[in-house]
Amino acid sequence: MSRSDAIGLAYLVTIIAFILALRFLSSPTTAPLGNRIGALGMAIAIGATFAQAGLHNYWSILIVMLVSAPIGAYAARAVKMTAMPQMVALFNGVGGGAAALVALSDFHQVAPEPGRIKADVGISIMLSALIGSVSFAGSLVAFGKLQELISGRPIVYPGQKLVNGALLAALLVLAIVVLAGQQRQTLVIALLCGALLFGVLFVLPIGGADMPVVISLLNAFTGLAAAATGFVLHNNVLIVSGMLVGASGTLLTMLMGRAMNRSLANVLFGAFGQVVAGTAGAAAGVDGASVRSATAEDVAVMLAYAKKVVVVPGYGLAVAQAQHDVRTLADLLEQRGVEVTYAIHPVAGRMPGHMNVLLAEANVPYPQLKEMDEANPEFPRTDVALVIGANDVVNPDARSNAGSPIYGMPILNVDESKQVVVLKRSMNPGFAGIDNPLFLNPRTVMLFGDAKDSVEKLIGSVKNV
Amino acid sequence: MHTSQIIVELTVLVLAIFVGFEVISKVPTMLHTPLMSGTNAIHGIVLVGAIVVAGLPHQSTWIRIVALAAVALGTMNVVGGFVVTDRMLGMFRRRVPVRDSGPVEGVRGNREVSPTNPEVPDEPE
Numbered sequence: 001m002s003r004s005d006a007i008g009l010a011y012l013v014t015i016i017a018f019i020l021a022l023r024f025l026s027s028p029t030t031a032p033l034g035n036r037i038g039a040l041g042m043a044i045a046i047g048a049t050f051a052q053a054g055l056h057n058y059w060s061i062l063i064v065m066l067v068s069a070p071i072g073a074y075a076a077r078a079v080k081m082t083a084m085p086q087m088v089a090l091f092n093g094v095g096g097g098a099a100a101l102v103a104l105s106d107f108h109q110v111a112p113e114p115g116r117i118k119a120d121v122g123i124s125i126m127l128s129a130l131i132g133s134v135s136f137a138g139s140l141v142a143f144g145k146l147q148e149l150i151s152g153r154p155i156v157y158p159g160q161k162l163v164n165g166a167l168l169a170a171l172l173v174l175a176i177v178v179l180a181g182q183q184r185q186t187l188v189i190a191l192l193c194g195a196l197l198f199g200v201l202f203v204l205p206i207g208g209a210d211m212p213v214v215i216s217l218l219n220a221f222t223g224l225a226a227a228a229t230g231f232v233l234h235n236n237v238l239i240v241s242g243m244l245v246g247a248s249g250t251l252l253t254m255l256m257g258r259a260m261n262r263s264l265a266n267v268l269f270g271a272f273g274q275v276v277a278g279t280a281g282a283a284a285g286v287d288g289a290s291v292r293s294a295t296a297e298d299v300a301v302m303l304a305y306a307k308k309v310v311v312v313p314g315y316g317l318a319v320a321q322a323q324h325d326v327r328t329l330a331d332l333l334e335q336r337g338v339e340v341t342y343a344i345h346p347v348a349g350r351m352p353g354h355m356n357v358l359l360a361e362a363n364v365p366y367p368q369l370k371e372m373d374e375a376n377p378e379f380p381r382t383d384v385a386l387v388i389g390a391n392d393v394v395n396p397d398a399r400s401n402a403g404s405p406i407y408g409m410p411i412l413n414v415d416e417s418k419q420v421v422v423l424k425r426s427m428n429p430g431f432a433g434i435d436n437p438l439f440l441n442p443r444t445v446m447l448f449g450d451a452k453d454s455v456e457k458l459i460g461s462v463k464n465v
Numbered sequence: 466m467h468t469s470q471i472i473v474e475l476t477v478l479v480l481a482i483f484v485g486f487e488v489i490s491k492v493p494t495m496l497h498t499p500l501m502s503g504t505n506a507i508h509g510i511v512l513v514g515a516i517v518v519a520g521l522p523h524q525s526t527w528i529r530i531v532a533l534a535a536v537a538l539g540t541m542n543v544v545g546g547f548v549v550t551d552r553m554l555g556m557f558r559r560r561v562p563v564r565d566s567g568p569v570e571g572v573r574g575n576r577e578v579s580p581t582n583p584e585v586p587d588e589p590e
Contacts, residue, residue: 018507019484025503026492032554038507039547046543049513055520057529064533065540072541076548081556085498087549092505095542101535102514108528109521120471216501223504226511227481231474233517239474240481241510247485249504255489256497352497357556371494 017041220249316389506546
């Protein structure tokens with residue numbers, strides 16, 4: 001068997017490993033094994049590539065890898081669980097950047113030939129460079145929004161759609177010019193820069209709360225860029241793996257959008273032409289109403305004498321790392337005969353599954369965690385809904401206010417409970433940057449403060465009731 | 466008749482798309498995030514492309530740097546991607562909660578928790 005056939009077979013094993021990895025990642029019990037299988041497949045592919053005949057610069061490549069690997073590992077290990085989403089964005093970005101740089105460098109290989117580049121290779125290089133750059137820049141912006149380095153509010157300005165559209169058209173024209181024969185490296189670099197700009201402008205108008213969907217889309221993009229790279233290099237493992245990610249990433253993005261009951265178009269372009277909510281008019285509550293603030297003692301009494309309490313966790317819970325205290329409070333209440341359950345909205349927190357993971361860490365028993373469809377019918381017979389650091393997922397505007405950016409998103413109907421207690425740091429708007437009329441509801445009281453502090457106070461007060 | 470390379474590649478592409486869709490079609494909401502992280506790790510395969518390109522002969526220094534930069538970025542995608550996914554999945558391990566059976570002394574090995582003495586959260590890795 002020739003060497004290249006052997007390498008091809010190794011790549012086939014990698015492909016099988018990746019398919020199995022995705023298959024296993026779709027089920028909680030097999031998922032960890034799936035990830036390990038994927039990693040093994042990747043290792044095989046890398047090893048096989050090094051075995052390639054005629055590989056130059058062996059040592060430079062190896063050294064770069066040996067230096068970069070620990071950096072990646074350290075970044076992935078050192079970050080807190082609450083910062084996981086932005087790390088996914090970051091690693092996605094560097095993947096996209098890698099694809100774009102491969103395209104640039106390969107262009108240099110094929111360009112010196114007189115005449116035009118072969119169509120299929122040329123188109124693939126252009127696609128890989130464009131998509132990779134958009135993904136790189138977009139991912140960095142997503143990282144910035146989640147890390148709160150950039151404002152989470154959608155950044156819109158008049159004519160934005162036109163500007164973005166024009167930029168995209170210009171990039172496509174440039175790509176065609178290069179393919180038609182103007183093989184100037186400066187043009188390709190201009191293309192890369194333009195695509196980077198587009199990536200930034202594309203993600204900027206999307207609200208911070210929608211970042212998970214955007215990251216999923218950019219993830220699919222990077223997969224596509226990798227597949228395009230595969231066409232350039234006539235490399236099967238790149239084509240297949242890239243397309244696996246491109247297809248599954250696209251489907252995953254649509255599923256995430258569906259969980260928020262919003263179409264992808266609405267998520268990506270929804271902020272355009274929006275009446276910017278956030279003024280007093282949008283929060284159509286009772287005139288002259290202000291929020292009712294309560295003390296921990298008041299709330300403790302409410303909780304202790306309730307028959308049924310539903311805890312609604314949100315991002316604030318994760319940031320304050322209060323999940324263990326919440327568990328303690330729940331145990332205390334249960335010892336007093338209170339029924340305690342948790343209502344988990346599909347996009348509570350920064351990412352789907354965020355709350356489940358957090359509460360699992362606190363050893364909250366699984367049967368107490370209720371998904372939205374199970375939890376909603378129970379609110380009318382709930383005595384106290386304890387909303388901890390959640391905001392948009394309990395905002396009634398999503399049901400009733402057609403002008404709201406979150407209109408149509410299914411929410412947890414906590415306002416149907418007999419009483420609502422909201423634990424919040426301050427009256428600052430949540431991640432989507434809009435006001436929440438739930439806070440003005442006569443049945444709602446606010447317990448201001450850091451979630452961990454507040455819950456600890458509640459624990460102390462409940463013991464004294 | 467000999468099928469040209471591009472046609473074979475297109476065939477493979479189409480099959481890969483179908484497999485991708487099929488495999489993801491029934492994932493529960495709870496797993497969306499780890500799945501996104503897992504696919505993120507898999508597209509680190511672009512590192513293979515970077516190695517190939519960096520391994521080509523007769524390059525100008527500038528292009529060699531670009532190619533090696535691609536190797537660096539690709540490596541970070543691969544390593545970071547799989548480690549992050551592994552950490553996320555670690556949180557999903559089913560732990561047996563201990564509720565009404567009183568304090569369980571020093572059974573940390575089984576990750577059981579006494580209801581009156583919540584486990585101090587250990588930062589994963």
